[in-house]
Amino acid sequence: MTAVxxxxxxxxxxxxxxxxxPETRAVDALDxxxxxxxxxxxxxxxxxxxxxxxxxxxxxxxxxATVSGSIRLGDQELAGLxxxxxxxxxxxxxxxxxQDPATALNPVESVGWQITEALRAxxxxxxxxxxxxxxxxxxxxxxxxxxxxxxxxxxQFSGGQRQRIVIALALAGDPEVLIADxxxxxxxxxxxxEILDLLRSLRAYTGMALLLITHNMGVVAQLADRVxxxxxxxxxxxxxxxxxxxxxxxxxxxxxxxAVPRLPTGEDPVPAQERTDPPLAPVFTVHDLVxxxxxxxxxxxxxxxxxxxxxxxxxxxxxxxxxxxxxxxxxxxxxxxxxxxxxxxxxxxxxxxxxxxRPHLRALQRRIGVVYQDPATSLDPLRTVxxxxxxxxxxxxxxxxxxxxxxxxELLEAVxxxxxxxxxxxxxxxxxxxxxxxxxxxxxxxxxxLIADxxxSAxxxxxxxxxxxxxxxxxxxxxxxxxFISHDLAVVNSVCDRVxxxHAGRxxxxxxxxxxxxxxxxxxxxxxxxxxxxxxxxxxxxASVLDRQGEPA
Amino acid sequence: MIRYLVRRLPSLAMxxxxxxxxxxxxIRLIPGDPASILAGPDAGPDTIAAIRHELGLDQSLPxxxxxxxxxxxxxxxxxxxIIGGDISSLLGAGxxxxxxxxxxxxxxxxxxxxxxxxxxxxxxxPWLEHLLTGVNTLAIALPAFVxxxxxxxxxxxxxxxxxxxxxxxxxxxxxxxxxxxxxLMPATCLALPLAAVLARYLAESLRTEMSQPYVATAxxxxxxxxxIVTRHALRNVLPTSLxxxxxxIGTLLGGAVLVETxxxxxxxxxxxxxxxxxxxxxxVQVLLLLSVGVFVVIQLLTDVVHALLDPRIRLGGAR
Numbered sequence: 001m002t003a004v005x006x007x008x009x010x011x012x013x014x015x016x017x018x019x020x021x022p023e024t025r026a027v028d029a030l031d032x033x034x035x036x037x038x039x040x041x042x043x044x045x046x047x048x049x050x051x052x053x054x055x056x057x058x059x060x061x062x063x064x065a066t067v068s069g070s071i072r073l074g075d076q077e078l079a080g081l082x083x084x085x086x087x088x089x090x091x092x093x094x095x096x097x098x099q100d101p102a103t104a105l106n107p108v109e110s111v112g113w114q115i116t117e118a119l120r121a122x123x124x125x126x127x128x129x130x131x132x133x134x135x136x137x138x139x140x141x142x143x144x145x146x147x148x149x150x151x152x153x154x155x156q157f158s159g160g161q162r163q164r165i166v167i168a169l170a171l172a173g174d175p176e177v178l179i180a181d182x183x184x185x186x187x188x189x190x191x192x193x194e195i196l197d198l199l200r201s202l203r204a205y206t207g208m209a210l211l212l213i214t215h216n217m218g219v220v221a222q223l224a225d226r227v228x229x230x231x232x233x234x235x236x237x238x239x240x241x242x243x244x245x246x247x248x249x250x251x252x253x254x255x256x257x258x259a260v261p262r263l264p265t266g267e268d269p270v271p272a273q274e275r276t277d278p279p280l281a282p283v284f285t286v287h288d289l290v291x292x293x294x295x296x297x298x299x300x301x302x303x304x305x306x307x308x309x310x311x312x313x314x315x316x317x318x319x320x321x322x323x324x325x326x327x328x329x330x331x332x333x334x335x336x337x338x339x340x341x342x343x344x345x346x347x348x349x350x351x352x353x354x355x356x357x358r359p360h361l362r363a364l365q366r367r368i369g370v371v372y373q374d375p376a377t378s379l380d381p382l383r384t385v386x387x388x389x390x391x392x393x394x395x396x397x398x399x400x401x402x403x404x405x406x407x408x409x410e411l412l413e414a415v416x417x418x419x420x421x422x423x424x425x426x427x428x429x430x431x432x433x434x435x436x437x438x439x440x441x442x443x444x445x446x447x448x449x450l451i452a453d454x455x456x457s458a459x460x461x462x463x464x465x466x467x468x469x470x471x472x473x474x475x476x477x478x479x480x481x482x483x484f485i486s487h488d489l490a491v492v493n494s495v496c497d498r499v500x501x502x503h504a505g506r507x508x509x510x511x512x513x514x515x516x517x518x519x520x521x522x523x524x525x526x527x528x529x530x531x532x533x534x535x536x537x538x539x540x541x542x543a544s545v546l547d548r549q550g551e552p553a
Numbered sequence: 554m555i556r557y558l559v560r561r562l563p564s565l566a567m568x569x570x571x572x573x574x575x576x577x578x579x580i581r582l583i584p585g586d587p588a589s590i591l592a593g594p595d596a597g598p599d600t601i602a603a604i605r606h607e608l609g610l611d612q613s614l615p616x617x618x619x620x621x622x623x624x625x626x627x628x629x630x631x632x633x634x635i636i637g638g639d640i641s642s643l644l645g646a647g648x649x650x651x652x653x654x655x656x657x658x659x660x661x662x663x664x665x666x667x668x669x670x671x672x673x674x675x676x677x678x679p680w681l682e683h684l685l686t687g688v689n690t691l692a693i694a695l696p697a698f699v700x701x702x703x704x705x706x707x708x709x710x711x712x713x714x715x716x717x718x719x720x721x722x723x724x725x726x727x728x729x730x731x732x733x734x735x736x737l738m739p740a741t742c743l744a745l746p747l748a749a750v751l752a753r754y755l756a757e758s759l760r761t762e763m764s765q766p767y768v769a770t771a772x773x774x775x776x777x778x779x780x781i782v783t784r785h786a787l788r789n790v791l792p793t794s795l796x797x798x799x800x801x802i803g804t805l806l807g808g809a810v811l812v813e814t815x816x817x818x819x820x821x822x823x824x825x826x827x828x829x830x831x832x833x834x835x836x837v838q839v840l841l842l843l844s845v846g847v848f849v850v851i852q853l854l855t856d857v858v859h860a861l862l863d864p865r866i867r868l869g870g871a872r
Binding site: 060087088090098105106107108114117118122169170210295 | 593765766770771772774775776778780784785790863865
């Protein structure tokens with residue numbers, strides 16, 4: 001095997017401002033080789049330096065970064081090249097695919113124009129040649145009716161199609177190496193499966209090497225030949241994918257793999273029968289609920305929920321799962337009183353929310369708590385942690401200043417943070433700590449219903465594991481009911497009593513978590529479950545290079 | 554689009570109505586009586602009262618307002634008290650000059666901003682950045698009567714290459730090359746602050762735009778940084794820049810008053826300056842209402858063009 005890309009003693013430092021001394025080390029003396037035609041997964045948690053490594057290969061770091069060490073493409077040294085020389089490499093020999101296809105394409109230019117720009121960056125092409133090549137590339141990544149669709153704009157494509165177009169754009173220069181930075185993280189699970197398929201077949205078709213940067217161990221198991229694990233800028237271990245999953249040398253790798261929440265399998269003990277408590281009045285119930293978002297600019301309103309009926313019982317965790325656009329977050333907004341139902345009924349603690357007057361709604365809202373997906377944006381950056389946690393108390397005029405301070409200390413302790421954190425600002429906390437603060441704030445009023453909208457989606461796997469176990473213990477101790485909204489079936493499996501599966505604004509299936517996830521009745525749930533990439537390289541969809549060539553020596 | 558325009562009409566009419574009321578009211582608050590100015594210092598109270606009656610100033614305020622509004626709506630603008638003559642013919646004489654001056658400034662300002670903004674945003678040379686920042690700050694800070702006088706001193710007196718004021722003697726349309734010579738200095742003077750604000754806004758928004766993920770996509774595909782600024786990012790910041798331009802047109806209208814005075818350019822700016830000093834109510838009223846009307850129409854136009862530039866609005870579709 002020959003190495004196409006060789007990284008030796010790569011070190012990347014960042015300074016706070018251009019021209020000042022470096023302060024933080026993002027990558028520390030990293031050695032890494034990418035072999036011709038292989039898929040090498042670079043895994044690690046946020047801040048481990050995996051994305052910085054990828055960007056430094058193409059010289060795409062901001063001017064505050066200082067890079068040292070060697071990055072060789074074949075025999076050519078890339079480290080230290082100026083922008084003009086790197087331009088000959090970018091796209092033509094090494095191309096890159098980014099995380100979020102919603103923003104990775106220029107919103108005001110047609111996709112054909114954007115691919116043409118990538119083509120013309122390296123070759124002189126006539127209009128007709130460029131058109132032909134664009135159609136060929138779009139066809140290669142599976143965009144149907146490419147001749148007409150090339151004139152469309154990014155917003156006219158679905159998320160999965162957009163990621164296909166981003167990949168087509170990356171392939172325009174016919175590169176030897178493709179770097180994919182979290183290529184499926186922003187996608188729904190069924191779309192993720194399609195993009196993984198596409199990457200797999202493109203690799204076989206073009207023979208290019210793929211450097212796959214991801215935090216998703218399922219994606220790694222499904223696609224990678226070899227795995228390199230990074231932590232805090234250093235390489236922890238590198239090896240072929242089966243060794244890493246079945247027999248990792250380092251404790252950190254083992255931690256990373258065991259932290260991945262899993263779906264129930266036949267081997268798990270069958271859970272006890274559903275609780276047969278006497279039926280209690282539900283805390284939140286909707287019947288034939290319809291919810292519309294008003295259309296903008298004279299367009300027809302968008303229907304987000306269409307005839308949904310379900311209820312959350314006291315002390316129960318109801319998981320609401322579905323892909324983006326399924327209406328699961330809209331359901332959460334209805335429950336929080338942020339959106340009024342268009343038709344049907346919705347009741348919180350037995351009080352109907354249809355046509356409810358504002359003071360009455362506020363009284364109901366006093367008994368709910370809400371946790372959002374991204375703690376970095378749901379906490380006010382200019383407020384101390386203590387002020388943020390005390391805000392619900394202040395809004396609903398509970399207690400004196402001293403009582404509130406005491407309650408803040410109590411809540412911080414409940415979410416396993418030191419009381420001294422009350423004086424800190426959100427940016428001084430890690431993502432997991434911030435989300436703990438968000439939970440503390442949501443629990444400040446001692447709610448009967450907690451609405452958690454993707455509370456762990458923005459977190460690293462190991463951090464997610466910690467937050468989920470905190471959630472379970474808080475729920476057991478405080479006994480609140482919870483509407484737990486998530487796209488991640490494995491996460492839902494680990495915390496929920498019952499599961500409601502949503503699809504295109506309708507309820508597809510509902511029942512005890514173990515039953516729904518083990519023996520789904522609807523075909524949609526089955527499809528959803530089958531799309532989850534299993535974190536086990538033995539259970540791969542389709543044959544990989546390894547399987548065809550046998551075990552490497 | 555037509556439906557959109559029709560929907561905007563009521564709010565347009567309301568803004569103009571409110572503006573007319575405000576203008577009418579504010580003018581009456583200015584101390585000084587046009588009748589006594591017209592009558593001269595030696596006139597007795599009888600003469601002044603007679604003039605007041607003739608001008609309709611002895612009627613109640615609502616009656617005066619109704620009379621004026623009715624006149625405006627039927628393009629019967631009435632006669633000037635003091636400057637003399639029919640207001641609509643006064644407007645006609647100055648309008649051509651002012652329209653030419655402001656549109657020339659607009660062209661200069663946009664051209665300068667579209668060249669300087671991207672250059673400022675994409676340069677990695679510190680000296681050029683400092684130079685552009687300095688020039689920009691000066692251009693924003695210096696008032697028109699200072700830059701105007703400096704320009705006249707430099708290009709009209711010390712280095713006499715351009716006429717230092719006035720309009721072409723044979724009229725604007727007689728010889729375009731002569732008209733351009735007369736126009737160049739006042740138009741540049743009027744354009745400078747607008748060009749500076751616009752260039753600064755463009756540079757700032759381009760810098761922000763350069764951290765967008767689609768820019769990374771294009772960079773990673775090998776497209777040059779310069780091309781990304783001028784072809785990829787610029788189209789994205791144009792709609793909001795256009796809104797800023799529309800708002801800044803107000804400064805252009807205000808600046809025209811100063812610039813026309815400094816350069817003896819006989820346009821509406823000069824007319825309003827004269828009219829204010831002479832307490833010529835009807836002229837001031839009409840000119841203020843006219844500038845509000847121009848401003849409101851320009852806002853509407855920018856909104857329309859804004860929508861046309863963005864395919865997400867133009868074509869609709871998901872998200």
